[in-house]
Amino acid sequence: MSDTDTLLRFLFERTDVRGNLVHLDASWRAVLDAHDYPEPVRGLLGEALAAVSLLAATIKFDGSLILQAQGDGPLRTLVAQATNTHKVRGLARWDATLDPDATLTELFGQGRLVLTVEPRVGEPYQGIVALQGERLSEALEHFFSGSEQLPTRLWLAADAERAAGLLLQRLPSAAREADDWSRVGMLAATLSREELLELPAEQLLYRLFNEEPVRLFEPEPIAFRCGCSRARIEQTVKLLGADEIEALLAERGALEVNCEFCNRTYHFDPVDARQLLAEDSHHTPPSQHQ
Structure with missing residues (x-):
């Protein structure tokens, strides 16, 4: 057509x-x-x-x-x-x-x-x-x-x-x-x-x-066009917080996030996941001391 x-x-x-x-x-x-x-x-x-x-x-x-x-x-x-x-x-x-x-x-x-x-x-x-x-x-x-x-x-x-x-x-x-x-x-x-x-x-x-x-x-x-990307999924993973990420790693050995729109799976092994936590920590402003 x-x-x-x-x-x-x-x-x-x-x-x-x-x-x-x-x-x-x-x-x-x-x-x-x-x-x-x-x-x-x-x-x-x-x-x-x-x-x-x-x-x-x-x-x-x-x-x-x-x-x-x-x-x-x-x-x-x-x-x-x-x-x-x-x-x-x-x-x-x-x-x-x-x-x-x-x-x-x-x-x-x-x-x-x-x-x-x-x-x-x-x-x-x-x-x-x-x-x-x-x-x-x-x-x-x-x-x-x-x-x-x-x-x-x-x-x-x-x-x-x-x-x-x-x-x-x-x-x-x-x-x-x-x-x-x-x-x-x-x-x-x-x-x-x-x-x-x-x-x-x-x-x-x-x-x-x-x-x-x-x-x-x-x-x-x-x-x-789905619109999902690894960068966006990384932001979603960070929102879980360190405790939840560590608990999921202990239970499953890795993190997998599936996009419901396109069914693409994003895989984060322990190194990937902890790197996200390190990046988040790196961007946290230092505390102020009087």
Whole structure:
């Protein structure tokens, strides 16, 4: 497919409606390579990655957008992250055998949906709502309708090879036309899961909106990037403290830290671990004597 791992922005001429279309392919399979997710988890995680990619492209910022769904059901946590440069990663945690036909709320139980904007500079912004709806797209639309955000519609799908999503958003305008938003939404509502996953981007948009004047922008590439590094893991190890590190070394002979996003394991033998403690001690300011 010529539109693999791309985000395509578009807008409807002479209206206040814009849209994004995303296809995640190798980037999605890289997430799946890290863990053997059961089918219900895999589908939701793929939808979450498509959704966060679409939503991150609607805001101007330098940093990350993080989507989290948490609950007391068998699917405990779902995390998807996208940066302003279209780097994505995600993970899920679950406890038990999952019903492949379960709805979103059946999987999560009593849950909440959290969207966090984490700028590289400045304080993060977070929005939290109760997790509602049978599908992730419904829960996200509820998030936007329950806040002061822009009216937003989403269509999401994922299988073992591709995660895909379509977003429509109504922009603030002094001359809003409710008919435009309603008309475009009804056209998009005819979209099937198979079309979203299988059709090339321009063909899909033409099938849906061939009678609408649509302006397409240049597609933007998307890639999987975990963001973990040995330096970051070293800082995590240091936070354990000397007593905990020595206890783990005595019990296991070495330290191993696993990154949940990419499943990479970082190994610290006794020399490595104690060197971190020595570095920490070296940077501790000397006590002051009067």
